[in-house]
Amino acid sequence: MATTNDLKNGMVLKIDGRLLTVIDFQHVKPGKGPAFVRTKLKDVESGKTLDRTFNAGMKVETASVDKRDMQYLYNDGSNYVFMDTATFDQIEVTPEIMGSTVDYLLENQDAVVATNEGRVLYVELPASVELVIEHTDPGLQGDRSSGGTKPARLETGKEIQVPLFVGSGEKIKVDTRDGSYLGRVKA
Secondary structure, eight states, X not given: OEEGGGOOTTOEEEEXXXXXXXXXXXXXXXXXXXXXXXXXXXXXXXXXXXXXXXETTOEEEEOOOEEEEEEEEEEOSSSEXXXXXXXXXXXXXXXXXXXXXXXXXXXTXXXXXXXXXXXXXXXXXXXXXXXXXXXXOOXXXXXXXXXXXXXXXXXXXXXXXXXXXXXXXXXXXXXXXXOOEEEEOOX
């Protein structure tokens, strides 16, 4: 248990049976009336954000979230298998929990797997990953109708927009949060 005065960004709370991560909080002391804490919370399972206001000093239940560095091994056909790099224990993660992270996931890639009471909550990839472009059409000089970008299929199967000068077989850096092109990787 903690009070609303102890809140920090990234803290996980257990409210109404749901796990919510504190994204932002603000202590407010109005001229009239008692102080309160205005928070922005993100549901760990659904990903939805919600605003919630608490009285200052109110007790809230905190949840223990165990974040471990793991390595992605393979997809067994239905689940994704990860190995703890410290203990070599393996866990399976369902596609529902993986969500869009599979678009940027390669075998032997490192990730952070968050669990609560033995249940996997989410998988977090690094902010950017390096992937090879499997296929993209050649960019035509002077073709600016598409804003100077063209579609490209990555080695994971995900399709993103890249600048016209990038070709098939090149290694690029991709932002895992929004799928945007960040630049070429020098060999």
